[in-house]
Amino acid sequence: MKINDLDYLIVGAGVFGATVAERLADIGKKVLVIDRRKHLAGNIYSYTDKETGIEVHKYGSHIFHTEMKEVWDYITKFTGFNDYVHTVNTRHDGKLYPMPINLDTVNLLYDTNMTAGEAEKFVAREAKRDSEKYGIKEPKNFEEKGISLVGEKLYTAFLKNYTEKQWNTSAKNLSAEILSRIPVRFSHDNRYFMTAKYQGIPCEGYTRMIEKMLDSDNVKVRLGVDFRDIKNEISRDTKIVYCGQVDQLLDYELGVLPWRSLKFEMEKTENSLGEAVINEADAGVPYTRAHDYKYYQIHQPDVIEQKLSIVAKEYPADFKKDEEAYYPVNNVESARLYNRYVDLAKERYPNLILGGRLGAYQYWDMDKAVKNALELAKGLVG
Numbered sequence: 296m297k298i299n300d301l302d303y304l305i306v307g308a309g310v311f312g313a314t315v316a317e318r319l320a321d322i323g324k325k326v327l328v329i330d331r332r333k334h335l336a337g338n339i340y341s342y343t344d345k346e347t348g349i350e351v352h353k354y355g356s357h358i359f360h361t362e363m364k365e366v367w368d369y370i371t372k373f374t375g376f377n378d379y380v381h382t383v384n385t386r387h388d389g390k391l392y393p394m395p396i397n398l399d400t401v402n403l404l405y406d407t408n409m410t411a412g413e414a415e416k417f418v419a420r421e422a423k424r425d426s427e428k429y430g431i432k433e434p435k436n437f438e439e440k441g442i443s444l445v446g447e448k449l450y451t452a453f454l455k456n457y458t459e460k461q462w463n464t465s466a467k468n469l470s471a472e473i474l475s476r477i478p479v480r481f482s483h484d485n486r487y488f489m490t491a492k493y494q495g496i497p498c499e500g501y502t503r504m505i506e507k508m509l510d511s512d513n514v515k516v517r518l519g520v521d522f523r524d525i526k527n528e529i530s531r532d533t534k535i536v537y538c539g540q541v542d543q544l545l546d547y548e549l550g551v552l553p554w555r556s557l558k559f560e561m562e563k564t565e566n567s568l569g570e571a572v573i574n575e576a577d578a579g580v581p582y583t584r585a586h587d588y589k590y591y592q593i594h595q596p597d598v599i600e601q602k603l604s605i606v607a608k609e610y611p612a613d614f615k616k617d618e619e620a621y622y623p624v625n626n627v628e629s630a631r632l633y634n635r636y637v638d639l640a641k642e643r644y645p646n647l648i649l650g651g652r653l654g655a656y657q658y659w660d661m662d663k664a665v666k667n668a669l670e671l672a673k674g675l676v677g
């Protein structure tokens with residue numbers, strides 16, 4: 296397929312771009328998918344470590360979870376999923392507690408043995424007392440909201456430091472809306488995604504899933520190709536779905552859209568975590584999470600039972616332009632800047648549609664990315 300002998304150019308071989316490409320190819324459109332990285336799958340990319348058989352999620356743990364049957368029915372055409380159900384413990388003062396906060400977390404922290412009903416009343420009393428202590432009526436920021444929902448002790452142990460590490464700013468500078476409802480379950484349920492009807496890990500890994508999505512005579516893939524280096528070769532009539540950052544596309548003409556970044560420190564070790572993810576809630580530990588990838592492979596007991604683990608520590612990092620963008624810093628100012636970029640992109644590239652988490656400047660879980668891609672593809676073909 297020549298660069299101009301195509302109906303659509305998809306920039307970005309992540310799950311969003313792959314879904315759009317698959318849907319278009321299915322109805323006979325000729326699609327070229329490019330990615331500047333040398334691998335498929337975008338941020339859900341995973342590879343198998345040869346020595347251990349462990350599937351490493353290069354850009355951090357990815358657990359597929361959704362309540363949307365349409366998304367599940369679609370994605371399971373390309374992969375089987377194992378029965379992994381995500382749970383997380385968080386370390387505070389050297390002890391592990393279930394996360395999100397549940398009845399056991401409360402009892403462990405206060406060294407009590409309360410029933411669900413007793414704990415609910417107890418936490419409400421703590422929250423009321425501490426709100427009065429700090430004069431919080433209408434919470435104005437994350438800190439006030441946290442204290443008003445769970446009281447100072449639970450808030451400081453599990454929410455404050457973790458969040459401040461993530462965003463590298465005081466919780467007083469963060470929006471109260473981040474915590475919309477009480478982050479406590481008064482039960483022993485420790486499932487991280489409690490409402491997800493469907494969840495699991497692709498049995499053959501995420502990259503294989505994306506390969507299968509793109510396996511069509513109508514799809515060509517070129518890796519290690521940046522759109523900015525080939526844009527002049529593309530006919531003005533070619534329709535482009537662009538899953539990259541819009542500020543970068545436009546050479547940061549209006550300024551840099553703010554993101555948070557991450558750095559991963561990976562090691563092969565016999566010091567297994569004993570589970571897939573442990574959060575680090577305290578300020579003295581510079582990373583927020585550690586991932587022990589083998590625990591996702593519950594369909595392969597041999598992989599889990601071996602001595603070795605591959606553990607990645609996840610460090611929050613400030614973002615500089617042209618570095619890896621992980622979490623958008625969504626606020627009024629960044630929304631305004633993003634909207635100006637969207638207008639400018641329409642002017643400069645009339646055939647270009649922004650898509651994916653980078654192009655939309657949004658945090659989306661994989662299911663949301665797939666859902667939005669399915670909708671975009673439907674809209675494109677009428």
Ligand SMILES: Cc1cc2nc3c(=O)[nH]c(=O)nc-3n(C[C@H](O)[C@H](O)[C@H](O)COP(=O)(O)OP(=O)(O)OC[C@H]3O[C@@H](n4cnc5c(N)ncnc54)[C@H](O)[C@@H]3O)c2cc1C
Pocket residue numbers: 306307308309310311312329330331332336337338339354355356357358359360520521522523538539540557621622650651652653659660661662664
């Ligand atoms: C740390 C972390 C953990 C997460 N864990 C989960 C989880 O457990 N479960 C879940 O459901 N979701 C999770 N997510 C969200 C998930 O990563 C996203 O939903 C998903 O990656 C979105 O896919 P995408 O295709 O939109 O973007 P991406 O995967 O980022 O793909 C975009 C691609 O575009 C390419 N690109 C950009 N610009 C150009 C250019 N100029 N030229 C060529 N190529 C370009 C990039 O190289 C990239 O490969 C997590 C996100 C983060 C940050």
